[in-house]
Amino acid sequence: DTAVSQTPKYLVTQMGNDKSIKCEQNLGHDTMYWYKQDSKKFLKIMFSYNNKELIINETVPNRFSPKSPDKAHLNLHINSLELGDSAVYFCASSQDRLAGLTFGPGTRLTVL
Amino acid sequence: SQQGEEDPQALSIQEGENATMNCSYKTSINNLQWYRQNSGRGLVHLILIRSNEREKHSGRLRVTLDTSKKSSSLLITASRAADTASYFCATDTPLVFGKGTRLSVIA
Numbered sequence A: 001d002t003a004v005s006q007t008p009k010y011l012v013t014q015m016g017n018d019k020s021i022k023c024e025q026n027l028g029h030d031t032m033y034w035y036k037q038d039s040k041k042f043l044k045i046m047f048s049y050n051n052k053e054l055i056i057n058e059t060v061p062n063r064f065s066p067k068s069p070d071k072a073h074l075n076l077h078i079n080s081l082e083l084g085d086s087a088v089y090f091c092a093s094s095q096d097r098l099a100g101l102t103f104g105p106g107t108r109l110t111v112l
Numbered sequence B: 001s002q003q004g005e006e007d008p009q010a011l012s013i014q015e016g017e018n019a020t021m022n023c024s025y026k027t028s029i030n031n032l033q034w035y036r037q038n039s040g041r042g043l044v045h046l047i048l049i050r051s052n053e054r055e056k057h058s059g060r061l062r063v064t065l066d067t068s069k070k071s072s073s074l075l076i077t078a079s080r081a082a083d084t085a086s087y088f089c090a091t092d093t094p095l096v097f098g099k100g101t102r103l104s105v106i107a
Helices: none
Strands: A004-007 A010-013 A018-027 A031-037 A043-050 A054-058 A066-071 A073-080 A087-095 A106-109 B004-007 B011-014 B019-025 B031-037 B043-051 B055-059 B061-066 B071-076 B085-091 B101-106
Touching: A004 A043, A004 A087, A010 A018, A018 A031, A018 A087, A018 A106, A031 A073, A043 A066, A043 A073, A054 A066, B004 B085, B011 B019, B019 B031, B019 B055, B019 B085, B019 B101, B031 B061, B043 B055, B043 B061, B043 B071, B071 B085
Parallel strands: A010 A106, B011 B101
Antiparallel strands: A004 A018, A018 A073, A031 A043, A031 A087, A043 A054, A066 A073, A087 A106, B004 B019, B019 B071, B031 B043, B031 B085, B055 B061, B061 B071, B085 B101
16 A cells, blocks of 8 residues: 555656646645655755645745645646756655655656 | 755665764754655655654664754664665755765675
8 A cells, every 4th residue: 555656657748838746645644745856866845735735835936836635635736847847756744744754756757 | 944964975885884874954953854765766764853862773773863063873783785775864844855875785
């Protein structure tokens, strides 16, 4: 049973397209996150939701829009994709903001 | 944003040896966490140490925390080839991770 799952695993698309990445957790956690890991392996938080409410939004372009239909799902929609958006995107969840995170397997996004 | 910075950037040891990685951070914390990332995979949570704790053990892992020096260390004893991975520290709500320490354990 996968605790945090993401789809798709790989995403290759052209500049200017709009794409979505889906995330689901079956751990009953209250808090979910999106992280971006660039080619230099820096892992940086993008968003955090707690019980469907946005609590962290870290200087991310407004082309990125998270959506949380319920506390088990946190999807990431990206408009007008740019070359610099190429990275691995990780979804994660935790019971609360001070607990350890459980990460998904990542989605490798390549923008051509 | 709080940030952990790991040192060294890369570490190569023989199987059976101990591996020590260090982490420094900048501001006061509630807790510090260590994660492992195997190549091409997501991060796996290893251990969380609270600011009022000085040492914590989990299997072959030993973590120390020195809040006066704003530093932590992760010790992996009797390393195995399967321990080969990148190791990251992060503080509180992990906002920003460092580049990690890339550990290679040679059989």
